[in-house]
Amino acid sequence: MAIWDFVKDAGKSVFGKAEAAEAKPAPAPAAGKAPQDPETTRKVAALKAELRALNLDKDDVHLTLRGGDTVKIESKGADRETLEKLILAVGNIEGIAKVEADLPEAGVEAGKAPVFHTVKKGETLSAIAKAYLGSASKYNAIFEANRPMLTDPDKIYPGQTLRIPQE
Structure with missing residues (x-):
């Protein structure tokens, strides 16, 4: 799993205010998964909404927010170019400092970083x-x-x- 660093205080603001999200109930966690706190759930939903707006949110894209500023991206079906765009779309969000992802090797010289x-x-x-x-x-x-x-x-x-x- 590779990790990319981003400027945490630069980027598009998509998280808004926490108070605005308090009225919305958090969705139930998937079976076998620990429940997330409401703030993490709200931020992941905002990230997914941004990916949808960019037409990058495919059915197999899964985001995990850790430590409030690190996002792990998992996608089994995305090609390398799409995954690189996912990394940038998420990393260029204000408040995100690191993005983790595994890039597929297909079509690229083995081990070559973007x-x-x-x-x-x-x-x-x-x-x-x-x-x-x-x-x-x-x-x-x-x-x-x-x-x-x-x-x-x-x-x-x-x-x-x-x-x-x-x-």
Whole structure:
């Protein structure tokens, strides 16, 4: 199981206020599983809702929140590209510091880790493309590799982690 670090205080805010969730009853735990506290249940539901909004929440995606800021992603059917997008979608949520997942090896050189880049203040997709892909004009390849999380190539922010496509 690999672990990726993210900037905990950067990213999309999806958790909202705990008080807003108090009116909602927590769902019953699955058979054989220990019950989660209401706050953990609320946060996992918010993460799943974000994945649904990005059309990344397939039936076999399972999220486990540990320690309040570490998410374990499990999916038997996701290909490597989809799993990398799941890692980024969850990791780029404000309040998430680490994401754990097993990446499938199919189609990729064995043991080769994905290339992720954390955006620094003042960076653009063009500058990142020049650094990783050798040409600023290849910024669209990075943009496309991060869809649907990115909706505009000009809307990246410091602390955001991006997937760099392998050529």
